[in-house]
C-alpha cells in the first residue's frame with residue numbers, strides 16, 4: 001500500500017480549521033474541542049484515504065475573562081470570531097479545498113457557513129445546509145430563554161437575529177430557508193417550533209428516522225439541500241449522536257442517532273458527492289471518556305470522506 005498519494009482533483013484536499021470558542025454556551029469545555037480532534041486519529045484516517053490534509057491552526061478567540069461585563073459582550077466577541085472564520089472558510093473554498101471546521105460551540109457555524117456561501121456567491125451560486133443536531137439552533141437574541149449564542153447560528157444564517165452576525169456572508173441571507181434541512185431534532189423550544197413552521201423549513205426529527213429509516217431521511221434531505229445549489233455544507237453537532245456513544249458533548253440529549261446510523265449518514269453524504277465543507281462542533285473533552293467522542297468524530301469524518309468497509 002502506497003502512503004503517498006497525489007490527488008487527481010481537489011476532492012482530495014482538506015483544510016482543518018480550529019475554533020476554540022465556548023463563549024456561546026454556559027457549560028465550559030468545548031473550547032478544547034479542536035485539541036481533542038487533533039489528538040484523535042482524524043488526520044491519520046484522512047491520509048489513509050489518500051486525502052491531503054492541511055492544518056491551518058486556530059482562529060484567534062478572546063479569553064472569556066478578558067470580555068467586558070456587558071450583557072452582549074459574548075455576542076460581540078462571537079461576531080468578531082465568526083467574521084474571521086468566514087474569511088478562512090471562504091478562502092479555502094475558493095482554492096478548491098474542503099474545510100473541516102473543528103469547534104468550539106455551534107455558534108461558529110454562523111461564520112463557517114457564511115464563508116462557504118460567500119465563495120459560491122462569487123460564482124453566482126447558492127449553497128445548501130444540512131444541519132445534523134439534537135437542536136434546531138434557530139433562536140434569536142429576542143426569543144432565546146438562555147441567551148446562549150450557540151442556540152442561534154441557524155437563525156443568523158437565515159438572516160435573523162443580531163444583524164452584524166447575520167450579515168457576514170456576501171449574500172443575504174447566507175442560506176435560504178428552502179435550502180436548509182434539519183436531521184435528527186429532538187429538543188426544541190416553542191419559539192423554535194414556530195420559526196421552523198413560519199419559515200417552511202424541512203425538519204426531520206428522530207421520529208422520522210425511527211419511522212422511515214435513516215437512509216430514506218438522508219436521501220430526501222440531500223435531495224432538498226442540493227436542489228438549486230452548488231452542494232451542501234454539513235454542520236454536524238456531535239450531540240446528534242446518542243450520549244451513550246458520544247458522551248463528550250456540550251448539551252447531551254437522550255435518544256439520539258446510533259453509531260451505525262451516524263456512519264450511514266456520513267456514507268450517504270459521501271456517495272452524494274455534494275459535500276462542500278463540514279463543521280464538527282460541541283465536542284467537550286471535560287465530559288468525555290478517554291477522548292471517545294473526538295475519536296467517534298474522526299471515524300465519522302472518515303466515512304464522510306469515502307472510507308468503505310469493503
Ligand SMILES: [Mn+2]
Nearest residue numbers: 106133137237
Ligand atoms: Mn447545535
